[in-house]
Amino acid sequence: MISRFPIFFLLLFCSAVFPWLILIFKSEKQLLTLSPATLEQEEYLYERNTGKSFDSPDDYAAYISETGGDAAKALKVADTAVPEWEAKNNTRAKARQPLLKLKRNVDGEPAYPHYKGGAAANGKAIYQAQGCFHCHTQQVRQKDFGFDIARGWGQRRSVARDYIYDSPVLIGRHRIGPDLANIGTRLDPNDLHRHIYRPPHGSNMPAYPYLYKVQKIRGGSSKHAIAFKKDEYGAPEEGYEVVPKPAANDLVKYLTGLRQDYELPEARFYPKDEPHHGDDHSDDSHVEDEGPKVDPKILSKGKKLYNTAGACVTCHQPNGQGLAAAHFPPLAGSEWVTGSEEVLTRVVLNGIAGPIKVAGKDYGLVPMVPTIWVGWSDDDIAAVLTYIRNEWGNEAALVTPETVGRIRSEVGTRGPWTDAELEPYK
Ligand code: HEC
Ligand code: HEC
Numbered sequence: 369m370i371s372r373f374p375i376f377f378l379l380l381f382c383s384a385v386f387p388w389l390i391l392i393f394k395s396e397k398q399l400l401t402l403s404p405a406t407l408e409q410e411e412y413l414y415e416r417n418t419g420k421s422f423d424s425p426d427d428y429a430a431y432i433s434e435t436g437g438d439a440a441k442a443l444k445v446a447d448t449a450v451p452e453w454e455a456k457n458n459t460r461a462k463a464r465q466p467l468l469k470l471k472r473n474v475d476g477e478p479a480y481p482h483y484k485g486g487a488a489a490n491g492k493a494i495y496q497a498q499g500c501f502h503c504h505t506q507q508v509r510q511k512d513f514g515f516d517i518a519r520g521w522g523q524r525r526s527v528a529r530d531y532i533y534d535s536p537v538l539i540g541r542h543r544i545g546p547d548l549a550n551i552g553t554r555l556d557p558n559d560l561h562r563h564i565y566r567p568p569h570g571s572n573m574p575a576y577p578y579l580y581k582v583q584k585i586r587g588g589s590s591k592h593a594i595a596f597k598k599d600e601y602g603a604p605e606e607g608y609e610v611v612p613k614p615a616a617n618d619l620v621k622y623l624t625g626l627r628q629d630y631e632l633p634e635a636r637f638y639p640k641d642e643p644h645h646g647d648d649h650s651d652d653s654h655v656e657d658e659g660p661k662v663d664p665k666i667l668s669k670g671k672k673l674y675n676t677a678g679a680c681v682t683c684h685q686p687n688g689q690g691l692a693a694a695h696f697p698p699l700a701g702s703e704w705v706t707g708s709e710e711v712l713t714r715v716v717l718n719g720i721a722g723p724i725k726v727a728g729k730d731y732g733l734v735p736m737v738p739t740i741w742v743g744w745s746d747d748d749i750a751a752v753l754t755y756i757r758n759e760w761g762n763e764a765a766l767v768t769p770e771t772v773g774r775i776r777s778e779v780g781t782r783g784p785w786t787d788a789e790l791e792p793y794k
Pocket of ligand 1 (some may be wrong): 500568573
């Protein structure tokens with residue numbers, strides 16, 4: 369009975385001291401040879417704490433010095449540790465490579481996409497968790513596959529190499545919203561925050577207010593607060609400010625890193641402002657084939673407006689086919705579009721609700737209520753109408769700004785039309 373106690377204490381002693389003994393005897397090299405996963409964790413904390421980015425070996429060296437380490441030694445260790453680690457555990461370690469040895473192509477440009485580690489890696493997880501990929505793609509299609517380039521979504525097509533460090537690849541399948549492959553070149557962090565916190569009025573994109581904190585301004589306003597324009601949609605009440613939570617900051621870090629703004633050997637930039645020649649069949653090519661009936665300037669203006677984020681393209685799609693599943697009817701081959709300009713102009717100015725037939729199919733579960741184009745000028749509306757009447761195989765006479773102006777002053781502001789109400793104008 370009595371002899372059990374010393375054994376118990378001996379066991380207790382060993383379990384408390386043993387881990388320390390391991391640490392004491394572990395070699396310095398082993399301690400420095402951090403696994404890439406640990407490096408990633410460190411990098412994440414560093415980015416969060418300092419707000420600096422961590423994209424190159426120099427950043428890494430700076431980080432080591434700042435945290436009291438020997439930068440040269442750490443770089444050397446990392447240089448050998450990572451390939452070793454990589455050899456053993458293939459996937460995640462690969463992502464470390466560009467950080468430690470940025471590869472360059474012949475022109476000295478990075479030959480691989482920027483590694484999105486640290487905060488951006490966490491932001492990617494948030495992009496996934498919030499389901500952004502349900503509505504956004506990250507792939508710029510080549511010129512003869514739609515008009516991504518014409519829309520300004522990229523300067524070149526996306527290629528396999530762009531996704532080399534992505535696992536999983538968030539290329540997306542549906543384009544309810546614009547492509548985000550180059551969103552980092554289009555919107556700055558403040559604009560991104562504003563968009564995610566509260567998308568523009570009339571947008572189909574959900575708001576993500578829970579990624580932000582609305583707080584009373586005490587003393588001075590926070591330097592992290594989102595800058596809104598005066599009276600902007602979504603701006604907080606007087607005396608309050610909107611501050612991104614860490615998750616929102618990480619998400620924006622990820623988005624600003626989405627940029628394919630360098631050339632790759634297999635994907636060079638398309639020449640700028642090249643007139644649309646035969647290589648772009650889905651575009652205005654029919655205008656060229658048959659000789660311009662309508663001033664191409666009006667068509668390109670209309671096309672730009674049509675494709676504005678939140679405008680017609682959101683529902684009727686880039687190819688004018690609509691989205692049957694969402695009850696958005698097609699504009700391509702629609703008699704509403706190519707028929708009476710009196711009807712078409714009214715539909716677009718005020719909207720349309722209730723059952724209608726478009727190209728032989730029934731629609732009507734969702735009304736069309738004008739949003740951002742309410743503020744467009746007569747010139748703008750006329751350009752969009754002329755564009756949809758002469759795109760995707762449609763052919764009809766142009767609509768003049770004068771016609772739009774006359775109809776606008778007749779109808780004033782009113783709710784959406786019904787099919788029956790439009791009968792007299794057909
Ligand atoms: C239900 C579909 C949907 C979801 C989910 C969605 N979006 Fe959007 N998004 C849109 C639509 C539609 C637009 C275009 C209208 C607008 O500007 O809001 C858009 C626009 C954007 C824009 C502006 C693009 C530009 O070119 O100006 C950004 C940035 C964006 N979304 C990011 C996100 C992020 C980040 C998430 C996830 C947190 C997300 N979206 C989730 C539909 C969606
Ligand atoms: C938020 C989604 C949405 C947006 C944005 C939108 N529409 Fe529509 N549109 C609809 C829906 C839904 C209908 C069908 C309404 C019904 O069934 O009564 C429709 C119907 C139409 C029709 C008549 C039917 C047809 O398919 O020809 C035209 C023409 C039209 N829209 C043009 C436009 C133009 C031009 C714009 C941009 C200025 C635009 N729409 C923006 C959703 C939208």
